Amino acid sequence: MSLSHALLGLLAVEPASGYALTKSFEESLGRWAWHAGHTSIYPELNRLAERGLVEVTAEGARGSRTYAVTAAGREELRSWLLRPPQQSGKVRNEEVLRMFLLSALDPGDARVVLAHIAENTAAGAAELREVRAAHAGGSFTGPEGFGQLAAEFGLRQYQAVHEWALWAIEQLDADPA
Amino acid sequence: MSLSHALLGLLAVEPASGYALTKSFEESLGRWAWHAGHTSIYPELNRLAERGLVEVTAEGARGSRTYAVTAAGREELRSWLLRPPQQSGKVRNEEVLRMFLLSALDPGDARVVLAHIAENTAAGAAELREVRAAHAGGSFTGPEGFGQLAAEFGLRQYQAVHEWALWAIEQLDADPA
DNA sequence: GAGAGCATGTAAACTGTTACATGATTCA
DNA sequence: TGAATCATGTAACAGTTTACATGCTCTC
Structure with a gap:
């Protein structure tokens, strides 16, 4: 699933909350590369945290949680990005x-x-x-x-x-x- | 769902069998616009036929069925293509x-x-x-x-x-x- | 204190993919 | 006659969307 990599990528650039990530998808990533709404982002962040690829680094107002990639997450992202371009990505536009x-x-x-x-x-x-x-x-x-x-x-x-x-x-x- | 419109569009250009449509997706449509495999195309053709938007116009060797759009299907396709560009298509690439x-x-x-x-x-x-x-x-x-x-x-x-x-x-x- | 926007979540319904399955025809 | 390709299909699973749901905080 590419949503996980999209999230890892955004967080690798800069730690962010699920809400902020949702905005990123709306404004840039989602327009060109990968669309996702908050209802898929939040559960996926939890799954990534369970797998140890991201972690909560801060908790702010209104229950917001700032996530950042862990070393393992960065490694997973890197290997995905460098992986030989596999046959036929599934395009939908x-x-x-x-x-x-x-x-x-x-x-x-x-x-x-x-x-x-x-x-x-x-x-x-x-x-x-x-x-x-x-x-x-x-x-x-x-x-x-x-x-x-x-x-x-x-x-x-x-x-x-x-x-x-x-x-x-x-x-x-x-x-x- | 856009798969139905993709199929209507291809059939509006030229009648074809499910198998031929699958090839079209592999070679052109699926590389740029909309990916779909035969396991989603065949059921969708049956659904379109039930809705009266396409019909079987010929049956050939090996059980192949050639589909063509009906007048209703052409109208549905046209209205979809002319419909004002709705907010944020869902991109995935x-x-x-x-x-x-x-x-x-x-x-x-x-x-x-x-x-x-x-x-x-x-x-x-x-x-x-x-x-x-x-x-x-x-x-x-x-x-x-x-x-x-x-x-x-x-x-x-x-x-x-x-x-x-x-x-x-x-x-x-x-x-x- | 009301309204806008921040911030997160769940569940059912829908859509799409993977794996499995079958049989016909053509060509070497 | 065996392999490749034509031609269609089902079922279980994975992933996504839609609708519903809740509560906090800031600003006017």
Whole structure:
């Protein structure tokens, strides 16, 4: 299960509470890499703690618990990240699915959907350019690096999809069918 | 559930058997958009048939059944594709997750992983350039268009990730940390 | 003191994967 | 005729989501 590794990874960068981790998923990780809600995060943190891969390092207001990775957790994360890229990860992305199914629509409908995609990706890219500017200059590894990696990845992704959508519209316009 | 829409979409482009659909998932859809194995595809086809969204149009050798979308199925697919992009599709992609967690590694390890990513994406892009060449010239909608859309999307995706990996390596090399 | 947001949790329902299972057809 | 591949399916299990549930703390 990759949720455990996602959590180990976030905690390896920076200790956090389940609540904070949930926010991270909502804002960055979950948009690109792995979606998860608090109802899967909290039980998983408990399981990781039982396995000795994370530990509670502080308890704060409103019953909040700050978790950090243990040495064993860091080792598990490292070996997972360095493990040879195993065959065919299981991808699931509804947005991309919509794009792939566009050719099932008639050209008029397809054009509408593509225009939406082009618009949304342009907006997303603009947003991330600001995020990137805010993160610029920090060290590459550690919390700052995480933000930079994520922002740059997302930005390039948005740009690629944006250009793909424009290309597709062009094809449609040129297509005699 | 998006699996049903993935199946409707593929069948809207071209009628096919469960077996053929399974191949489509392995080769294109499943690599980028939505992963599914035959054990989820067959039951789902039966459920779609019960709901009247697809129907068996031919039975062939070895008990194979060719499915096609009905008018109701096409309408359901269309309304799903045109439906306003609802909040936060649920993304799950282990490859991308690995990329995001890179900053949890020390620079030496991160460099190794990034080099692998750069290599794999370059190979993937090269492969898709050939696929694209094979599909070139056909009509944009319909079966040919599907191949073109997918190949072009995948190619641009590979290129974007490849360039991102090179960028990240550059950052690492420049980073004093 | 009321409301927003912090912070965590459980349980049932749903979805998807793994392992198991079967038989037909083609090709060497 | 044996191996590979076509073609479909079930059942147990694992993982996720949805709905429900609770209480604390800060700010106005």
